[in-house]
Amino acid sequence: MMQTINRIRTIRNAVLIALATVGTAQAGTLTIESWRVDDKTLWETVLIPAFQKKNPGIEVKFAPTAPTEYDSSLTARLAGGTAGDLIACRPFDVSLSLYKKGNLEKLDGKPGMEHFPASAKTAWQTDDGKDTFCMPVASVMHGFLYNQKIFKELNLQPPKTEAEFFKVLDTIKSNGKYTPLALGTADQWESSQVIFTGVGPNYWKGEEGRKALIAGKEKFTDPNFVNAFEYEAKLGKYLSKGASSQTYGDSQNLFALGKAAIYPTGSWDIAYFNTNAKFEMGAFPPPVPKAGDKCYISDHNDIGMGVNKKSKNKEDAYKFLTWLGSQEFADIYTNKVTGFFSLSDHLISVKDPVAKQMIDWRKSCSSTIRLNAQILNRGEPSMENQLWNVNAQVLNGKLAPKEAAAQIQTGFAKWYKPQQ
The missing domain is CATH 3.40.190.10 (Periplasmic binding protein-like II)
Structure with a gap:
């Protein structure tokens, strides 16, 4: 009898444990x-x-x-x-x-x-x-942050075209009080991921150009891509004198302290400047080549x-x-x-x-992704590494735009069959 009761207790306990386990x-x-x-x-x-x-x-x-x-x-x-x-x-x-x-x-x-x-x-x-x-x-977006106080002081408006942008940069440079662009090339990645793949879509028409590279229908040596390198080369003269040794952190600091007028960046930096900058910021998308051109953003x-x-x-x-x-x-x-x-x-x-200014760009501009993010990073030499190095050299004035395009294309064609 006692054995039967113990057996019942054992079964009951087992059932309770099982039920508890199921509940958990x-x-x-x-x-x-x-x-x-x-x-x-x-x-x-x-x-x-x-x-x-x-x-x-x-x-x-x-x-x-x-x-x-x-x-x-x-x-x-x-x-x-x-x-x-x-x-x-x-x-x-x-x-x-x-x-x-x-x-x-x-x-x-x-x-x-x-x-x-x-x-x-x-x-x-x-x-x-x-x-x-x-x-x-x-997602994160690429564009330009600007110091509203400096723009007001110099009577500047956010540029919409390439010509307007260089006019703004020239005004800031000639004034002499501020660095036009808070951008360094020591870390290299900003040269590629912020500048080249940020402003470039306006030249290669966003997804159209990116997919044409994947399909082998366009090359980096085609005008659409060379033009992006040429635009980047022009930006080089608006950097700090010591830009080649200036890190990402240095650039953040330069802009946060109000010593630079414009900061090329991604939306991820907004929170940093909300905490560390004591001035009101604004944002503008990469200016289009000429008035009336369709705009593209790296989203x-x-x-x-x-x-x-x-x-x-x-x-x-x-x-x-x-x-x-x-x-x-x-x-x-x-x-x-x-x-x-x-x-x-x-x-x-x-x-x-x-952030609202940036997300609203989606209403008027077509979104694209970083140029080499899909498929194009799978071979050797690494396109990502090459783009970092080449774009830093273009900004530093050490490499001509056509040579930069040729270097990327040569490396690409070595391993990617549609480009051979």
């Missing part, structure tokens, strides 16, 4: 992998609580890794089966590689994905566009979110992804992570005045 699994604990360490407080105090209000009982942990270590450590965790449920996705090849290795779920048709236009998905799709493996989250897909194929909590992971595609998330993220713009089709009321 249903409640779920989601872990988000990301390189955005700066966003940790935002996720923990604003974003996750907002999600939980709509989805009570789902625990969410934001576990970022330093940007320089993210790719390698994430790859190791995915291989070891210890990676989080949701994976912050870098654009293009890094995340495409994760998908090809079977680490990310296919997301086509999943709730929330319907809020993103085709252009927003490009960074997280297979080359043929058939599979989408990360939900688009946000570069920066971050997405995918689902780990080995997640043990996919049901809740998809609930979270659905929320990421919502109006609520788009509003919060765009207004709290200043300078990072939702890629969704939701109408967003942007509160920061400079």
